[in-house]
Amino acid sequence: MPSIACEVTARRELAPEIVLVSVHAPAVARAAEPGQFVFIRVGPGDAADPFLRRPMSLAGIDASAGQIDLVIRAMGRGTRALAGTEPGRTWDVIGPLGRGYPRPAQGKSLLVGGGTGAASLMPLAQSIVGGSGPQTAQTRMLMLLGARSSPELWAPGLARERGLPALFATDDGTAGHPGLVTDLLRAEVRSGQIGTVYACGPVPMLRAVQEIAVGAGVPCYISLEQRMACGVGACRGCSWPRSGGSGSGRGYVRVCRDGPVFSAKEVLL
Amino acid sequence: MSANIPPAGADHWTECLSGDARRLEAELASLRAQIDLCCNLGGLQLGSPVLVASGTYGFGREYGALYSPALLGAVCTKCVTLEPRAGNVPPRVTETPAGMLNSIGLENPGVDVFLREELPWLRDQGARVVVNIAGHTVAEYGRLTARLDGTPGIAGLEVNVSCPNVDRGGMAFGVSAKSTEAVMRVIRKETSLPLICKLTPNVTDVTEIARAAEESGADVLSLINTLLGMAIDIETRRPVIGNTFGGLSGPAVKPVALRMVWQVRQAVKLPLLGLGGIACAEDAVEFILAGASAVAVGSGTFSNPLLPLEVTVGLGGYLKRTGLRLADAVGLAHRPQGKEATT
């Protein structure tokens, strides 16, 4: 097995079942762009089981420290093992993979995140806020973060720590705006001057974001999740239907290599 | 941090593996100076007995960014069909115990795009190319073969007979000796290239199909293709795979594959290409001892992109350690009990 041993340097619980893990992975951190992901082996390298790697978005990229951050929700066998990893242990990490978020257009960017989807938006938000120019953080970018209920709402805390302006919503009204994160998006888009909308989260949320942005004529990019086998574009296991696609052999895109970020017009949601 | 977006297909991921790739390349070069890894597989002259399996290596470009495909015995391409195909509805893959299910279907850009855009690239890399061909009617296999025949850079054809036969109600060609023969005969008429018939394990008696392929013009038999299986999501209470069924591959299928190589070795004279669940060099050695003249690494590449090179180096190391010549190791496990291997 290859010797790509990346040390887990820190681990912190952000919410029940959701952890922030920092990993020393210089080769990944050096080349990574917001929106890209890594592909992690669960368990020892030569084990036949679990057989496939797990895709995880980059929630933090620090090229100078050679470090990446991941936000992992323990939902199944692999993510439970990864989320429970103690600092000092090593992981076999391949990356960075995929195509990340394009640069924002002129005007304010809105970054809409649902659930763990907010993870991939964090480095993007940091790069927009940290960009040069006369604008303040608030006029450049706003994160709109949603969760089902307040205990699951991990993202606003992390945004605050990193100095990223954010509004938030919970479906059950236990924190922030009572209702959907897309309500917040609708209000912001109505206020005008929006340059670009970015979104990552569950498909119903992405569908609503797509409708609102396309309806307002604002460029919109979304990040998709699909089951993967190779992660590098070789197997066509992660196919997602293109919008307007037909049975032409060009009817699907590969989430791992053509994405995970797509223009909202490119794919069928 | 810049917000530069790499173009689709940036290969930065290979950097984290490049140290290991260069080490394996050096080990392979040093082994080659000491032992002979070349093999003649039914007329296919290969520099190594370790190939990569169809559908797990695309047309070579992705993993080709990590190491040269010329280091492989050959690249068995993703299947190619006469017309472009979109493939099956997603989700197409899911993990299973020590393996995975896939229902990619025949997704490929069609033979014209293959010949124009993919084959020249592989040829330029110095790779030996085995084109995996698929079709839905006997006539389609014939026309496809005619289109490929005579193209420089194609070392051989591997016939995927696991496709549904539309003239027989969608039953796979490869589950019937008669349909397998019909396909192989039509292909044989159109080309003198080495022909590999890829056997499906989803049959009652694999030796019956193996004999049919031998009699209808195959030069090599490869086995096994995937085992038909399924998985159900207990939350949605629906099959996980969009197409309901998928093909099982990975370490879980290795004992089945090995048993079939053993049986087919006893039933036919043709050289065999053994595959199914190879996850390390020792697995490859087992296939060779069971009767395979060469092996292919398949879905094991997904978790370890360097597996084909590791298996090549490990197999070479085994031959060096034991003093066995590759050709003498083939089928060695069939010798009567008590008779020792000659070294």
Ligand SMILES: Cc1cc2nc3c(=O)[nH]c(=O)nc-3n(C[C@H](O)[C@H](O)[C@H](O)COP(=O)(O)OP(=O)(O)OC[C@H]3O[C@@H](n4cnc5c(N)ncnc54)[C@H](O)[C@@H]3O)c2cc1C
């Ligand atoms: C590009 C991308 C980025 C992602 N980023 C994050 C992230 O930042 N944080 C996070 O917590 N999760 C993220 N996910 C989802 C995460 O990969 C899955 O939750 C994880 O693979 C589930 O593995 P498991 O063993 O726990 O679950 P199981 O259900 O036991 O897994 C079984 C198989 O299904 C696959 N699978 C199951 N759910 C998903 C899913 N939603 N997406 C892809 N494959 C799945 C697994 O990889 C595995 O092969 C991302 C997925 C993709 C595609």
Ligand SMILES: Cc1cc2nc3c(=O)[nH]c(=O)nc-3n(C[C@H](O)[C@H](O)[C@H](O)COP(=O)(O)O)c2cc1C
């Ligand atoms: C994603 C995927 C796609 C495949 N596509 C093809 C194909 O197009 N043609 C073919 O003959 N076999 C195809 N196969 C079968 C493999 O070539 C191989 O026979 C099988 O996976 C068993 O080997 P393994 O366990 O090492 O993967 C595919 C397998 C996988 C996993």
Ligand code: FES
């Ligand atoms: S997972 Fe193999 S092509 Fe995307």
